[in-house]
Amino acid sequence: METDPNPDATFLWYSAEEGQEMSADAQEELGEERDKDCLRDLIVNLCPSTLRSLQDVSQTEKILRCIHRDVEEVCTEPGQVLLRSVLGLLSECCPEETVQTLLRISPSCDNAALAMWEMLLSLPSTSETVLDRLLGVIQGWRPICAIPSASQVLYRLSQRPRGQRILEALFPRLLMSLTYKLSLAAVILGREQPGADQPVPFGLAVEAIKVLLHAAGCQGHVQNIQEEGGWDMMLQADTLERGISLLARELRKSPAEQQRLLFQHIKEILTHRREWQTNFAMTFYTELLGCQGLGKDWSDLRLLHSYLSHGTQTVRLRALQGLVALAGDPQMAREMRGSSLVENILACLKDPSRDIRMEALLFFCTMMGQLKRKEASPVALMLVEKFPALFGDESSQVQELSLSLFEDTMKAVVSRDKAEMKEATRRVVLSLFLHMNAESRSVAEASGKGLLICAKFLGWRKLKRVLKKQKTWLIGETLVRTTPS
Numbered sequence: 001m002e003t004d005p006n007p008d009a010t011f012l013w014y015s016a017e018e019g020q021e022m023s024a025d026a027q028e029e030l031g032e033e034r035d036k037d038c039l040r041d042l043i044v045n046l047c048p049s050t051l052r053s054l055q056d057v058s059q060t061e062k063i064l065r066c067i068h069r070d071v072e073e074v075c076t077e078p079g080q081v082l083l084r085s086v087l088g089l090l091s092e093c094c095p096e097e098t099v100q101t102l103l104r105i106s107p108s109c110d111n112a113a114l115a116m117w118e119m120l121l122s123l124p125s126t127s128e129t130v131l132d133r134l135l136g137v138i139q140g141w142r143p144i145c146a147i148p149s150a151s152q153v154l155y156r157l158s159q160r161p162r163g164q165r166i167l168e169a170l171f172p173r174l175l176m177s178l179t180y181k182l183s184l185a186a187v188i189l190g191r192e193q194p195g196a197d198q199p200v201p202f203g204l205a206v207e208a209i210k211v212l213l214h215a216a217g218c219q220g221h222v223q224n225i226q227e228e229g230g231w232d233m234m235l236q237a238d239t240l241e242r243g244i245s246l247l248a249r250e251l252r253k254s255p256a257e258q259q260r261l262l263f264q265h266i267k268e269i270l271t272h273r274r275e276w277q278t279n280f281a282m283t284f285y286t287e288l289l290g291c292q293g294l295g296k297d298w299s300d301l302r303l304l305h306s307y308l309s310h311g312t313q314t315v316r317l318r319a320l321q322g323l324v325a326l327a328g329d330p331q332m333a334r335e336m337r338g339s340s341l342v343e344n345i346l347a348c349l350k351d352p353s354r355d356i357r358m359e360a361l362l363f364f365c366t367m368m369g370q371l372k373r374k375e376a377s378p379v380a381l382m383l384v385e386k387f388p389a390l391f392g393d394e395s396s397q398v399q400e401l402s403l404s405l406f407e408d409t410m411k412a413v414v415s416r417d418k419a420e421m422k423e424a425t426r427r428v429v430l431s432l433f434l435h436m437n438a439e440s441r442s443v444a445e446a447s448g449k450g451l452l453i454c455a456k457f458l459g460w461r462k463l464k465r466v467l468k469k470q471k472t473w474l475i476g477e478t479l480v481r482t483t484p485s
Contacts, residue, residue, distance in 0.1 A: 091126040099133040107149040154215040172265035248287040282318035320359040333370035376412035388431040403446035
């Protein structure tokens, strides 16, 4: 019988002749019992009809029990390949039943079951699906009450070198899948409360994340997050984002290779605009941008820039935070100054969100600090026009930070731009004067300092003397006499 290859699982397919040869090679190890003959026939007759027959749940359990009974006795490579192939077919055709049945067969995950789990998770086309179903059991979102059994499987896998490698490779995808399910739980909970006999979805998903972290060798992360109250934050919709932020921050302490794999996967999510995962993916991404050795480049800059126009405020804020992290690199800062990015972030200074306005100011503070004067001067000219509105911002924090940035901006101007800057600075003076009487003492003091900087820059010696002597009652009169009509 000819085979009908499945392009998504080509490694599982053999010709009839190859299957017969493998079956013959495995004859000595597998013996002559009727149920083992069935296993050999599955490899020899790989075709759509065989695959359809495997969807019979009763056959799935029979085959799995057969493999569980004899897997430790099969030592030759042909025999192991045969068993691994059958497990691969089962997990492709009925992954849910495969996982649940194997948990029922060996709740304690004995050595035979552990060998079967390792086989299932070593198959590239099905490993992620199987492990996702396993974590689904831990979350309690599957129709089986076997949470301790699933946790035991992950624990035992983490104790074996081969299992550790599998978990390490799949960790990023599984972690992001679980955090997405937390987000989904928040949406569901916002629409309808669970019944009295139903578990709260947050708690189940959080426990699954803890189990995954333990299995991946991140026990210290679990404890640190516990001490900071992060797990409790994840149990409530209104504090969920703070809890996820703590988790993302803690993962910055992970081994370099784990950071690299997680960073690459999250970047893939954001690049392909998987909107259902964007919010938390951006949280992890911006935290990891602060780590060394991740190979950050211009593609990260372009990616974050593209999210500045995102419809969700939290995503825009995270994108700005990521850009602040990149702006701390001198080479990145120089690349940013000549792009449309600066204009887009200037627009963020008018955003209704105070947090976004603050982050935009932090971006310019960070970038200007990395540039030489001749590089920063054109940016300073663009910024100075925005200061009057910022000085009058409803947030005293925005006012203080904008006054600090204003001082740096004035120092950045080079000779060729001074004439243009002087004209713009004259328009700022009145705003600074008015804010010298602000209720916030820090804003009032910073405004006076900013006005002194303007006086020096414009060459208004009399105003400078009055400000230095702190004769505040003379400032208004001096400005009237000094300012050109």
